[in-house]
Amino acid sequence: MLSDLKICVVGLGYIGLPSAALLANRGYQVQGVDICPEVVDTINKGSIHIVEPDLDSFVHSAVNSGHLNASLRAEPADIFILAVPTPFHEGFVPNIDYVLSATKAIASVVKPGDIVILESTSPVGTTEKVAETLRKAGVDTDALHIAHCPERVLPGHIMRELVENDRIVGGITQEAGEKVAEFYRTFVTGEVLLTDARTAEMAKLTENSFRDVNIAFANELSLLSDKFGINVWELIRLANRHPRVNILQPGTGVGGHCIAVDPWFIVHEGGEDARLIRSGREVNTRKTEWVVEKVQNEVLAFREDKGREPVVACMGLAFKPNIDDLRESPALWVFQKLVAAGIDPMAVEPNVKKHPSIVLTPWKDAAQQADIVIYLVAHREFQNLEVMGKVLDFCGVTEA
Known part of the structure; x- marks a missing residue:
């Protein structure tokens, strides 16, 4: 039964909290972990600290039902989801410090057979570093199921898209990928697609880079239109009447x-x-x-x-x-x-x-x-x- 499985979500921000609340409302026992006491206190009162449509009712229901609680330390669970920020250092150098800290935070409570999922958008190879960090902490990672499943949601539509969007699962091993995919299929109505961890990591980076490059085209048009004395909005409307052109908005x-x-x-x-x-x-x-x-x-x-x-x-x-x-x-x-x-x-x-x-x-x-x-x-x-x-x-x- 779902209620017999415990999930630990590390990071209760824009992805972690909606995920935790959704899973709790689906019948899982969910522990949310965050380093900020104010966040933990707010959630345990059934309230939210971020703005997202419908999230307040999901959290309120999850907490009142007893299926969701928040704390500062990770406890033993069956499934661990890491949903922490991945910013960059000065000079645009990737910063996975939060991921590695979250990994160390669960190292003392994971047990053989557990699932560990990295949802944070990460540089290629980060899921392998999660496994390496656990090994260095004395964990037998061969007995775990470790995978990357990047979030793919749009702010403002998160609660719906967590369920409806296709998901990519990249396992460290084939067995890990299949185990994690089986879990996501319990609440995702979109297709769950299997690959390896590195491809899953690159897929999410590719999706966002595609968007960035296409927005850059629109923004460059806006700079050129200003220089040429052209209304860029009209320009794009006209160009988009071509059947195979779909320029984004600057x-x-x-x-x-x-x-x-x-x-x-x-x-x-x-x-x-x-x-x-x-x-x-x-x-x-x-x-x-x-x-x-x-x-x-x-x-x-x-x-x-x-x-x-x-x-x-x-x-x-x-x-x-x-x-x-x-x-x-x-x-x-x-x-x-x-x-x-x-x-x-x-x-x-x-x-x-x-x-x-x-x-x-x-x-x-x-x-x-x-x-x-x-x-x-x-x-x-x-x-x-x-x-x-x-x-x-x-x-x-x-x-x-």
Whole structure:
């Protein structure tokens, strides 16, 4: 029976908590582990610390049923899921420190026959390093079933996509892959596809790099259109009428925990053979720098024309529309650069109630008070918003 199996999810962030809550509501006994006491306390009260549609009801139900509890230390379980961040060090060097720390945290409680799953998006070879770390801790990894199954969900749709999306399972061994695939088939309605661990790791990096390169094409078009005096939104609409063309929409840049990070994992290992992927990253980074330059030029023109400092509003700080996630956000980076340049803009982020270091302004107030309104993220609240000042639209809000 499902209730006889215990699952330990290490990392209760944007992937770990939804996964833990979903599995608990499917009848598994789930222990969530996080290093942050505030996160653990919040979850054990049946509440959430992140914004994601439907997650609150899943967590509330899971905790109240007794199938989900959170703690600071891992306990013995049958299935261990590692869902921790994989950022990069300075110079875009992959950082798997959190993965290795999570692995060490379970080393003392894993037992023969257990399943260990790395869900964190990781550089090629990381799953093997998980096994190596466990071996160094004295664990007989030949008696474990270790595999990589990268998450493939879209923020804002996580609870649905955890179930409906196809999943890739890459085992250290064929038997491990089959065991882990069997587990995912108990709650995934999409197809569960088997491969080896390295291919599974590369598949996730490939998916995000594909997105990054295609966004870079749209962002490069926006830079060229500005230079040529062309409306990029109209240009893309017209080009997309071709039956085999589907250009994405340009924006402030690319952010988030995956697309802005994962291509560097390939570039770091691939070197000169990863030229296109590197170029995509550089174009998207350049787009964000260009946004700052455009805003600074507009502020300078206002000063010269009006003889005073303009009131500037940065509309949106999240890395994409309608979420609260600020990780690697180009909009947040633009805001911070403008602050550093002495412009002191208002910060508007309707999906964040409070920020530890940024004073947030309600979007309607900012729209009425600002001399220059900068649309950085196309949140739904900004659609058809009455604005009093000059508009700089970098994400297509006014083109909807």
